[in-house]
Amino acid sequence: MKLPFISSVDLVVGVDIGSHAVKVCQLKKGDKAYSVVSVGSTLLPEGAVDDGTLNEPEIVGAAIAELFKNLKIKKKKVGFSISGYSVIVKKVNLAVMNEEQMEEHILAEAEQYIPFDIQDVYLDFQDLKTGSGENERTDVMLVAAKKDIVDDYLDMLDSIGLQATIVDVDGFALENTYEYNMPKTDNVALVDIGASKMNINIISGGMSMVARDIVVGSRQLTERIMNHFDIEYEEAEAIKLGNQPAGDRQEELEDIFSTVCTQWVLEVKKAIDLYHNNYPDAPLVKLVLSGGGAKVAGLTDYLTQETGLSVELFNPFANMISNDKKIDPDYLKTIGPEMAIASGIAIRPSIV
Numbered sequence: 372m373k374l375p376f377i378s379s380v381d382l383v384v385g386v387d388i389g390s391h392a393v394k395v396c397q398l399k400k401g402d403k404a405y406s407v408v409s410v411g412s413t414l415l416p417e418g419a420v421d422d423g424t425l426n427e428p429e430i431v432g433a434a435i436a437e438l439f440k441n442l443k444i445k446k447k448k449v450g451f452s453i454s455g456y457s458v459i460v461k462k463v464n465l466a467v468m469n470e471e472q473m474e475e476h477i478l479a480e481a482e483q484y485i486p487f488d489i490q491d492v493y494l495d496f497q498d499l500k501t502g503s504g505e506n507e508r509t510d511v512m513l514v515a516a517k518k519d520i521v522d523d524y525l526d527m528l529d530s531i532g533l534q535a536t537i538v539d540v541d542g543f544a545l546e547n548t549y550e551y552n553m554p555k556t557d558n559v560a561l562v563d564i565g566a567s568k569m570n571i572n573i574i575s576g577g578m579s580m581v582a583r584d585i586v587v588g589s590r591q592l593t594e595r596i597m598n599h600f601d602i603e604y605e606e607a608e609a610i611k612l613g614n615q616p617a618g619d620r621q622e623e624l625e626d627i628f629s630t631v632c633t634q635w636v637l638e639v640k641k642a643i644d645l646y647h648n649n650y651p652d653a654p655l656v657k658l659v660l661s662g663g664g665a666k667v668a669g670l671t672d673y674l675t676q677e678t679g680l681s682v683e684l685f686n687p688f689a690n691m692i693s694n695d696k697k698i699d700p701d702y703l704k705t706i707g708p709e710m711a712i713a714s715g716i717a718i719r720p721s722i723v
């Protein structure tokens with residue numbers, strides 16, 4: 372969704388709570404560009420966050436508090452984002468009406484659009500204004516998020532003195548950071564590959580046309596390496612990242628990468644095919660990869676070969692100003708893909 376034009380506003384600190392790591396990004400809005408105030412990440416213990424659910428709120432809270440302390444972030448207003456089974460994003464087509472009427476209508480009719488009990492969800496919507504005249508219809512983006520999941524995050528943040536004024540959705544955060552960094556490109560597939568999930572968001576005409584979360588990610592690679600060589604998690608992760616030489620395991624390792632990446636590519640291709648079948652007149656021009664899993668060596672080339680699209684690794688800070696003396700430019704570049712969602716949350720104004 373497009374950001375409203377707001378100048379010199381107070382922005383939230385973006386907090387992306389993944390299953391592998393928490394990523395934090397603080398930005399400042401200048402006249403011409405955003406500048407990076409602070410960025411950092413911290414690993415989470417296995418199982419602390421699983422499929423978007425906060426299993427260990429105290430551990431996650433302590434990790435975020437420590438990260439804020441290390442990064443010397445004083446700001447208390449934050450935004451976080453949700454994804455997976457706890458949130459449903461749906462485009463519906465309704466008769467044109469004013470905001471109040473639309474709210475009433477959606478509340479009354481919500482149960483036909485979303486598979487949750489209306490009492491159990493927070494509902495939000497945005498009129499995409501695809502129609503405006505009387506007797507016309509317009510597309511409306513509906514977002515329903517499970518209250519218990521969102522409340523767990525709000526309570527956890529509250530317990531460490533942070534106030535969440537924005538609850539975003541991973542796919543929207545990706546879209547926002549992408550549109551800021553590459554405003555002129557259209558018909559693009561944004562693909563974030565994390566540790567345990569892949570978020571695909573295909574954008575055309577400034578709108579999300581295909582959006583899905585799939586339960587695949589870079590942790591699959593670690594698990595397969597663990598099982599195949601009968602080694603512990605840490606060693607498998609180090610081998611995966613190339614921090615420990617593979618030695619005579621190289622060939623088998625390549626087979627593991629190839630099997631897992633083939634599955635990822637198939638999922639991406641399925642989403643692209645769905646998009647092309649529905650919108651044959653607006654072919655995709657580009658695929659933009661983010662998330663830690665996007666950094667698998669050779670993945671961009673493999674995707675180019677399989678999809679025929681130009682594929683690039685996303686750097687959310689490409690159009691932002693940063694102080695090289697404060698933030699190491701190499702670190703900023705390396706962490707860029709993982710920071711996509713946090714940066715997308717961090718460009719949001721902290722409206723209460």
Ligand SMILES: Nc1ncnc2c1ncn2[C@@H]1O[C@H](COP(=O)(O)OP(=O)(O)OP(=O)(O)O)[C@@H](O)[C@H]1O
Binds near residue numbers: 390568569589612664
């Ligand atoms: N060069 C690399 N090759 C392969 N995997 C990598 C590389 N660098 C990072 N990763 C993996 O990326 C994952 C972390 O990425 P990210 O921070 O995007 O995940 P997350 O947001 O915590 O997870 P999720 O969103 O799936 O819950 C880890 O599994 C990590 O091992």
Ligand SMILES: [Mg+2]
Binds near residue numbers: 389390
């Ligand atoms: Mg993630």
